[in-house]
Amino acid sequence: MSRAWERCVPVFDIPILTRPFVALCTLGAVACGLVLYREAAGLGAASGMNDAYAWGIWKTFNIMALTGLGSGGFSIGIATWLFGRRSLHSVMRTAVLSSFLIYASGLMLLGIDVGRPWNFLWILAPWRWNVHSPMLEVGFCMPLYTAVPLFLEAIPPVLEWIHSRWPELESTAEMAESLLKRIYPWVLGLAFLLPAMHQSSLGALMLLAGNQVHPLWQTPWLPLLYVWAASFMGFAFVSVVLMVCHLVWNRSLDEDVLREMSRITAWLIATWLIFRFADLAMRGRLHLAVQISAPSALFWMEILLLLSAALMLAVASKRHNVRLAFQGSILAALGGLMYRFDPTTLAFQPRAGAFYFPTFIELLIDIGFLSLTVATFSLLAKVLPILPASTRLWRAMESARWNKSVLHPQQAEYTHYAAAD
Amino acid sequence: MVRGGAAFLRLIGHRASGTITVTLKWDRCNWTSRMYRLMHGLGKTRRLAQNEARIKMEEMVIGKRSETIADHIEASGISRRRFLEFCAVLVAMAPSGLALTKKASALEVAQKIGASKRPSVIWLHFQDCTGCTESLLHASRPDIADLIFNVISLDYHETFMAASGYQAEEALRHAVEENNGNFILVVEGSIPTREHGAYMKLAGRPALEVLRDTGSEAALVVAIGSCASWGGIPSADPNPTGALGVDSILANKAVVNLPGCPPNPYNFLSVLLEYSTMHRIPALDEYHRPKFAYDRLIHEDCPRRGHFDAGRFAGVFGDEGHRQGWCLYKLGCKGPVTHAPCSTMHFNETPGVWPIGIGTPCAGCTEKATAFRIPIFQTVDIHSITPPEALPAIDARAGSIGVAAATTVGAIAGAAATAAMIASRRLPDSKRIRAIQKSEDTTKPRNKDIDLEGR
């Protein structure tokens, strides 16, 4: 019964400077101040990282885990373009923008996390590369992905905005758009290939750690499990974003699209779980799962989260249950985050007596950056046409806000709100 | 010992007349008696006897520069055993720091010394306590006093010489002139420089002048004791006499400093014999102190070092630690900053006779920066940090969770969970959706709860 999402419409009826927005920006500002402290005093002063646990939450959470949530552009894109789920095209912009913001904030945090960032310029010198290193693959692929395909995919809303806000720049915007249209398939190709490469390389990073990763997680198939997890995390996260936007900004929900997404997510999780257990069984590690120990508890927590997520999403997709879809997506996102985070920290034991817990400053910097990400998303969603909506809403927006700018000669007739479409 | 003695004799024999053996008081040498019987048997007794007489006459002339130390030893009646014992002590003192003793046995050292001529030594006292001379005298085995008078030609020494007054000063002048720049000048005591050196005068002449005159003629200048090396006690704040060490006065001269209050006598003897036998000065550090004696810290070779490494310290004099002989660092021992051989070469040739040995912290008497400047019971910083006796265990200790961090994580987790629960309640479940579908109402009710579509 819900109207199909046909256009992307900015959140035009809510002002940008709301109290939550200001609060988020304040947290972000605090984080920026703390970043200066980290630069001046060193990593040890600002974080709880030590020689035993050399990677803290900035790497293990924001890069290893959170970019899984930021794989919406990747997984939804593949579903839309390679597998022909055309209805998902309407959420592509949301997916792309959330991916872009998560990747951008993650990469900025990575820049803060590395100790000698000035040497990263060697990335431009291929003769210096250690081509077999998974770290190189990640270090090369992630910035490239963010800067090229993800950026180009995120450009069209900006061009539209320019087109509508500044009529004098119309021709430039149109030229850019047509150029983009010409190269889009190749851009999309990169947008699917590069994340597949680096999401799997993120898994490969922990391969080299060998026995330090608990055997319940360590497997030669780690790269595949990571990229697969990224796929369903991307779906889950975009569903959550859409539903949160509905709750907070009162945007419409297209139930058909949500159901489709839930269905796909459920299938992805189910297959992933089967593969995980098969892998454990084939390598003879299942007995570790049935022992009573901290790692097995962690393992079962992940499995339970994902299993319940899969079931909830499966039910939600069959029975028109948005609440269940929301809860299921959250659990899926959480389970995926846990799975990708555990081999780096909780299931990672370099030696007896090693210990790590993030410090307050470390947490604040992380929270600040995430707050900035959310704030940026809210700002951009209000200004640019990102969130999906019906054509009716588009016309309402035009009449409410963009009255003065005429986008298309034929638009003039539709500037007034019509009761029925 | 017998064969060694024979070789020694051979050396002397060759020196004396080529092939003729010299009659010795030491009759236990089989080689000698064998040779004697042989010679006797060959009928050359008379010629031997004549040569013997000639040599004996020469030996009786004491004071001649052409005589060697060995001659004097022999003439003075000092047994070779005692001489070899002295050489053995020299070898122990500086097994490789001196060319004289480098990889040499006591016997080889004895040969080298025996073969060299007696050096002339002029010993001047300035602002001193004569402690350095006393230290030299306190060597008890062998009898150093005897040895010194026979090994060197001590031409001027205010404490030892019998003369006084004009005769003494005449001896000094005569010694300087006669030796023609060949003598060794030993200086004990600091030199006052204030009021044109009026604070110490020798026969009416300021010490400054005496030193300059004598020092300019000397072949080698040895500053014995801290006072002569860098000023010593007289130079302690406020240094009213302007006391300086010898090398500040004799700027152009090669001066060997032997600081210490007093220094170990073997420091001096080793330098002296190295110079007179091998004609070279031992390697010196940047303060002109011989490296063989002054290149190591007391701390490095201290017998109580094990206690330091184990963290066992005496806290106050007479406490349990002090009675047990634990490290005196906390009582102000300057061992960690003092270069001197006292840890290995104790005084009076008796083990344990040195400050730390008797339970008193080292005062750093050789060091200009330490002695009479830093209070005796004030602790010094350790510059060369070394590992302790205790070792770490195989695995490191773990850390702990910060309270603020734990609270933050808990707060975030709690807030997120609550928000998610509240949010999910506001979303419609299947019942509500069915209700909405049934109603088919396109007009928007105000109740957001069942509003699937926005505006």
Added chain:
Amino acid sequence: MEITRRHLLGSMAKGAATVFAAGGVSSVALADESRAKEKQEASQTAIAMLYDATLCVGCQSCVSACAQANNLTPDKRLDTLHQSPRDLSDTTKNVVKLYKPADGTPYSYIKQQCMHCVDPACAAACLFKALKKETGTGIVTWNPGLCVGCRYCQIVCSYHIPKFQWRGVNPRIVKCEFCKERLARGDDPACTSVCPTHAVVFGKRTSLLAEAKLRIAKSPGKYYEERVFGEREGGGTQVLYLTKASFEKLGLPKLGNEPIPAKYLKWQKRMYSYLLIPAALYAVIVSITRKSWNRHEEHLKEEEKATGLRPQL
């Protein structure tokens, strides 16, 4: 509007043909390439250290000598008077630890420093080859001009050797580099020069391995498992250990004979070799996407006609 399964299968078949062609080419290339680089062997001129824990008396002269030779500030955190490192750190490249079991079984000292593995995981992991294994001597050196400070080497090292300077603005990775300046001058490494009991000695790896085996043969029952640690562990190391106590109890990790890079990066290397497989995959993806994209453009045109609104990309 939607791509039907038939269409999908058709384009996938075309793509598969491309893939097989590319795959065939790449697998031929991969065959020699991967096998050649699969495993690193020790060079004939590789230098080594042999540490015999049964000879070590725990004097820690090597700890002191290392700090002096490398101009490192002594670690005085535990004890202000002594250099008392608890573990390797950014100021300690060499440490001696004591294994003293509570049940009274014989204790043992253990000297810890970089193992200079024959096929080091750290060098395989480092993205710009800041950690590199020198060809002649086999020393694993660190180059400050290339290091990004990502600390991946700390994650992958099985012996937990590289230490990072967690304070300050120019943090370095600190680890034993075999006193390469001293070696260049013709001296031996500092630790091996000062050991009073010759518990740790310096020499060529081949000679020291032979020496270790000789010691084992001469004293059966003396050394743990009658073998020298580092001959084959993790592909072999250039610091060899002879101990009486068990290797694991002394903190030496339990490793198989396969080096870590060879064991875990096999497929990574093959998949990304010459980027052939990614390129082939890209070709497939683009060919499918183009069809979808063309269809999408048609749909956009239709929508524009229907609604009169400018199409959104």
